[in-house]
Amino acid sequence: MSSDDVARRDRAxxxxxxxxxxxxxxxxxxxxxxxxxxxVLHWTMPLEVQQxxxxxxxxxxxxDDGACIHRLKAEGKNPSLAFLPRxxxxxxxxxxxxxxxxxxxxxxxxxxxxCGIMVLGFVVAWGVRLFRDRRGS
Numbered sequence: 001m002s003s004d005d006v007a008r009r010d011r012a013x014x015x016x017x018x019x020x021x022x023x024x025x026x027x028x029x030x031x032x033x034x035x036x037x038x039x040v041l042h043w044t045m046p047l048e049v050q051q052x053x054x055x056x057x058x059x060x061x062x063x064d065d066g067a068c069i070h071r072l073k074a075e076g077k078n079p080s081l082a083f084l085p086r087x088x089x090x091x092x093x094x095x096x097x098x099x100x101x102x103x104x105x106x107x108x109x110x111x112x113x114x115c116g117i118m119v120l121g122f123v124v125a126w127g128v129r130l131f132r133d134r135r136g137s
Contacts, residue, residue, distance in 0.1 A: 031114035038110040049098045
């Protein structure tokens with residue numbers, strides 16, 4: 001399709017660009033409202049931290065994680081305790097983990113729906129353009 005054909009098609013549909021601009025503005029406004037609402041709601045919610053009383057056993061040295069895992073299994077304890085740092089208090093460690101999980105969830109919930117709607121809009125526009133070009137030729 002030559003540039004003259006494109007220009008002729010665009011002159012035949014003067015409201016097309018106004019509609020595209022209006023849809024883009026609506027999407028941008030809705031995305032800003034959505035992202036702001038998700039961030040504000042998640043920031044104001046209290047942080048739920050699961051308190052764990054277990055710490056890394058004192059017998060586990062910094063370099064013998066494998067031996068520590070086997071020792072914990074033999075004692076019937078949770079083997080994942082071998083990976084806890086010894087110098088960090090358990091409550092602070094679990095609070096930091098809960099904060100990391102919250103940050104990941106907020107980013108995912110805030111950005112995926114607007115991006116998905118934008119991709120869906122591009123796919124629909126591409127399909128309409130493809131159908132119109134095939135039908136016109």
